[in-house]
Amino acid sequence: MSAGLLPTPDFTFDPEAAGACVAGVRPFRKGAYRLDAETVSGKFVVHNYGHGGAGITLSWGCAAKVRDIVRERLTTSHDTEVAVLGAGVMGLTAATLLLDLGLDVTIYSDRRPVDTTSHKAGGEWGVSVIDSVGKKEELKQIITTAYTKFKCSVGQNFGVFERPLFTPKESENLEIVRDWLPNLLPERKKCDRLPVSGPARRGFEYQTLLIEPPVFLNRLETDLAARHVPIVLRRFASRAEVLALSQNIIVNCTGLGSMKLFNDAKMCPITGQLAMLPPQPGLKYLLGRDGYMFPRSDHVVIGGTTEQKVNSEVPNKACCKQLVRGIAKWFGLAPAEPLPDTHIHHPRNAPVVDPRLAASLEDR
Template sequence: MAAGERVVVVGAGVAGLTTAVVLAEAGASVHVIAEQVPGVTSLAAGAMWGPYLVEPKDKVDRWGQRSLEIFRELAEDPATGVRLTSGIEASRTAEAPPDWATALPGFRPCGPAELPAGFSTGYRFTVPLIDMPTYLDYLLRRLDAAGGTVERRRLASLLEADPATVIVNCTGLGAKDLLPDPGLRPIRGQHVVVTNPGLTEFFSEDTGLSPDLLCFYPHGETVVLGGTAIDGEGGVASDDDAVAGILARCAEVEPRLAAARVLEHRIGARPTRATVRVEADRRENGAVVVHNYGHGGAGVTLSWGCADEVRRLVGLTLLGPTAEE
């Protein structure tokens, strides 16, 4: 990548900020444009690393592994909001473990005594947990240190991001109308943040395609409880019935949570499509756009791997198909 080339990244969720950091640290002059900084959907994430329910599998596996490597490094610095945490993923039916989990440190099947009532199988492993408000602030600081700039502005078209050598589209659900992309749809997610009654390990249920999720992720003095996955709904107003369901499901597994004080509701709309889109596109006016969106509920999990892919595509755009990084 030629040093100083102007790249505009549209979107300031975890995909946009991570991509901006990678490009700025590679030598590009990066300018981020976004209506919300940081993005609301990314702020609402739980967030635990795990490439779940997202395609295409071969690329997702590669992108997820790259992100896992970096999250492990970031976990060495408490200021990043990333911690390596042990816990259990369990199922109420006899299920094989997800293939991405079997290679994680400490992976082993749970004995019956380790599982809550009603669960038939479970697996213990250690995985990165990310406290999203802290982590997104860290990414903004890192971008600033690399010389990147941020502008809060709503775009009606990607062409409004000019002048730029390359525009990187990290608009998440906004791409549905901005491009447009009719294959993009929202999946509404809601989490509840409560005081931590002493939990140090995570718990997650493999609920498959159910809209009612069950997970809790401890982040120091707080715990993020989840959750919901309402396909086709993109509203971000709090749903009291959903909150009651989340609290009841989590307290049934971990009774100490029943007395925890609710601190905050976090709601976002996961940008979901049949496959994650990371590719370059030349517009009719000659502008080059590199897309990086459609990560569903795996935006954090894939963030660093997809950002590296964008860096490669931007390099090819600027230097040609024979360029070597």
């Protein structure tokens, strides 16, 4: 390794190894995520879903909004129990903050947290693959709350770490935050040469957060269990079954499940592929733009693909191999070749919050 350069990853990758290739489905909602309440058949239903690839990033902020909506409900009702649908990051964080209201909370889910899409997420804090038309001011509050909460979680065994992100071009996921909330994030730096081996290139350094979903979700689940919040494994076949629950307050964090349970035609699955390399403790930085690389304690995660209207959790091994080669080319260790599909950090057709689209996201 040359002086001043960061450690070079080991890109040895066997797509046939168990767990080496992973596919997850993002719950994207066209137009905007849903975060509101309605009364249906006498039940007070709070909807919190459709955050696409930004679920973990926005989780604490959305959970705070859910708590506030339910708190307002309690001023005119005598409810003492609440049902939370979904054991992904949205459900677990909402359940955690609802305990602040002194409610008895029960989580219903067809999957344990370890089996959810949230558990498969890469983990960089960044606003990606989300529409928010008409919700700019609300989203600003959500972003601020979420980032502040995660920042305070560093060093508290929630799997949250401060890490530099290096990218040859501006990161849309972070530039929208810098544009809307100029004082929230640390200043970015321009690099005359990105500090990685291989071809010299200019770029940027951002200070951001890395959230390790397996650690984060396990901590949330453990804390909820310690506070006597059960996770009941149950698959609902219809909205009628949901409304038949004994609880009068229901918080819907089912993501793509809302397509069927609440007839939401705006929901659109977006599948992403991840290549999981063995852990490399010496890597303490993120790479973005031509795909992404997130070194975590369990794996070095390489990903960035999007397949719109594809609802499949079957990994594409050929795609994962291409993802690895796409990052390896940064270091001069693989020939340059196009990514297998659209990717988050340099979108062609993927929905994404982008500062250049800010005018279309203004409140209307």
